[in-house]
Amino acid sequence: MSTINTYRESKALSITVHGAFNLRTVRMIKSRLAPGIDKLNINLINCDLIDSEGIIFLHQWLDRNNELKLTEPPPIMYEILDILKLDNAWELDNILNN
Amino acid sequence: MDARFTISTDDQVIDPICDFTYRWCLNYGLSEGEALRFSVAISELITDVILFAFPSSSQESFEIEYYHTFSNLEVIICEMGEPFDPDRHSYDAEKALTENNFEGAGFLLIRSFSDEFSFINKGKEGKEFRLLKNIKIRDIDELLEQPASLREVDKDRKDEENSQKQLKEFTVNRIKPADAEDISKIFYRTYQYSYFKEDMYLPKKIEKAVLSKDKLGVIARKINGEAIGYFGVMQKEGSNIAEVGEAVVSPRYRRNGVMSSMMSRLIKILEDREVTALFAKAVTNHPVSQKVNHKFGYKTTALILTISDKVKYKGFDEEYPQPVSAALDFLPIINSSKKPVYVPARYKEIILQTYDKLDMEVEPRQPSSSQLAEKSDIDLNVDYPNSTLEIVVHEYGSDFLTALSDIVNSFEQNDLHSIYLDLPLENKATPEQVSKISSLNFIYSGLAPQFYRDADYLRLQKVYLNIDFSIIEVYSEFGKEIKSFVENEYNKHIQGK
Numbered sequence: 001m002s003t004i005n006t007y008r009e010s011k012a013l014s015i016t017v018h019g020a021f022n023l024r025t026v027r028m029i030k031s032r033l034a035p036g037i038d039k040l041n042i043n044l045i046n047c048d049l050i051d052s053e054g055i056i057f058l059h060q061w062l063d064r065n066n067e068l069k070l071t072e073p074p075p076i077m078y079e080i081l082d083i084l085k086l087d088n089a090w091e092l093d094n095i096l097n098n
Numbered sequence: 099m100d101a102r103f104t105i106s107t108d109d110q111v112i113d114p115i116c117d118f119t120y121r122w123c124l125n126y127g128l129s130e131g132e133a134l135r136f137s138v139a140i141s142e143l144i145t146d147v148i149l150f151a152f153p154s155s156s157q158e159s160f161e162i163e164y165y166h167t168f169s170n171l172e173v174i175i176c177e178m179g180e181p182f183d184p185d186r187h188s189y190d191a192e193k194a195l196t197e198n199n200f201e202g203a204g205f206l207l208i209r210s211f212s213d214e215f216s217f218i219n220k221g222k223e224g225k226e227f228r229l230l231k232n233i234k235i236r237d238i239d240e241l242l243e244q245p246a247s248l249r250e251v252d253k254d255r256k257d258e259e260n261s262q263k264q265l266k267e268f269t270v271n272r273i274k275p276a277d278a279e280d281i282s283k284i285f286y287r288t289y290q291y292s293y294f295k296e297d298m299y300l301p302k303k304i305e306k307a308v309l310s311k312d313k314l315g316v317i318a319r320k321i322n323g324e325a326i327g328y329f330g331v332m333q334k335e336g337s338n339i340a341e342v343g344e345a346v347v348s349p350r351y352r353r354n355g356v357m358s359s360m361m362s363r364l365i366k367i368l369e370d371r372e373v374t375a376l377f378a379k380a381v382t383n384h385p386v387s388q389k390v391n392h393k394f395g396y397k398t399t400a401l402i403l404t405i406s407d408k409v410k411y412k413g414f415d416e417e418y419p420q421p422v423s424a425a426l427d428f429l430p431i432i433n434s435s436k437k438p439v440y441v442p443a444r445y446k447e448i449i450l451q452t453y454d455k456l457d458m459e460v461e462p463r464q465p466s467s468s469q470l471a472e473k474s475d476i477d478l479n480v481d482y483p484n485s486t487l488e489i490v491v492h493e494y495g496s497d498f499l500t501a502l503s504d505i506v507n508s509f510e511q512n513d514l515h516s517i518y519l520d521l522p523l524e525n526k527a528t529p530e531q532v533s534k535i536s537s538l539n540f541i542y543s544g545l546a547p548q549f550y551r552d553a554d555y556l557r558l559q560k561v562y563l564n565i566d567f568s569i570i571e572v573y574s575e576f577g578k579e580i581k582s583f584v585e586n587e588y589n590k591h592i593q594g595k
Contacts, residue, residue, distance in 0.1 A: 020112070022109075022141055023109045023112060024110060027109060049116060051142055052200070052207050053145055060198060080207060083210050085191035086191070086194065086195070089195055
């Protein structure tokens, strides 16, 4: 079962996803997005599967000029970005944590 | 079926179902990457059902079923929620980037991460989504782990065929799990790797089938223990008849009565199990299988067009320019009692002749009136590798014509070769319903006796390819009459001649 751990520091919300990044995960994250938060640090080390709900959520977050940092996203994320032709719209160099 | 779950429309179900899907895919031979991609496809579909079929309730439920064959995995999701048609929701990357409109993104991923995706609108019976993933078969030698020396057998195969051996004695016994490897070897020696059922090259698959009692069969051996023949049948699911699966005798030991002995022994085993009949789908690109069947008393009851996609049989015709059709050969083992049948006028003569050939007693009746069920009871079986669909109607509801039209329309987009439609002959409504569906251009195929729930069915077929009937070889005289009847209907209703 997907779970998330969150930790807020000022305007940033750090999230660790355990399991899949899907509709349920998105709903859980949205429920913890308090007003004023404009940066998400998402640790995906323990996430193997992301689907379009996860991708759309992240894309819309970026589209609202928010900041996003991803740590070790699952490889299938890149395939999905490519299929949905979003790869050029994401500045992965800025988004990915080394 | 491997598994069936009734799941709620709560987003909590997405994870466990995807976890199960992933492990199920690995278990049946998908790589980790492909298993993950297929799990994403399932995640997308479940999410769409939750969001769009049941947008305002997390307390509804829907069904998910898992099936596997040797070469593919299939997941079927059935739900009774709000109508939506995936074909009307195409993804547009431009709209996604400029308008934040991601409509159709999920369906694009479903199509990208599965090998076949079908949507079937079943009218009042709801909607059905089918996802198929092909299993890439690794080098079959690797799977078999057979010594390379065995390949040498093939080099001399033709010589072997020409050097027939006289057999004085041989034994025929019911197969046991331990015979699995020898059965694979017989197939290899006879067909190399050209036999169309790949399972027969996998001893572990055969062993599993024997252990699960799915497969019944006999094996013939020389006195020194060498396996020389195999005859296997599978009991038909939901009926009391069995289908001839595979029958083979090593080329050098043919014409020694091995096949006859195996057939006699098998019939005895089936009688003991109270199996009422045997049937075989005999290919028509050559008459050999049909000839053998008729030698044992089978009667041809139907001609099924384009049943197998361009199969090559070593030792027979190497090139066959169209999907292979099959004669349905039927052998009653236990006599059935006389029953009433309701035969459409258009097929009355040929159907009654078929019953007569089978020595099956029926009482043809003309329905005075027929009452329809509350809703249609229809099963669908898709054969993806051969591009065919089998529609089995058990009950007609008032929505039958609409439901059938929707199913046919749904599948027509999938480049099908043929659709087979099985209608219950013991149902009073069949004659009237056959008239009503005439606009769908189904033509005659034949009689499918005792095929489902021990009842007889009329098989119709709709063919999407041009068929050259001159290369369809039917062996028996009555089989030729059926072929001629089918050809006339094909010319009249499909070709419009």
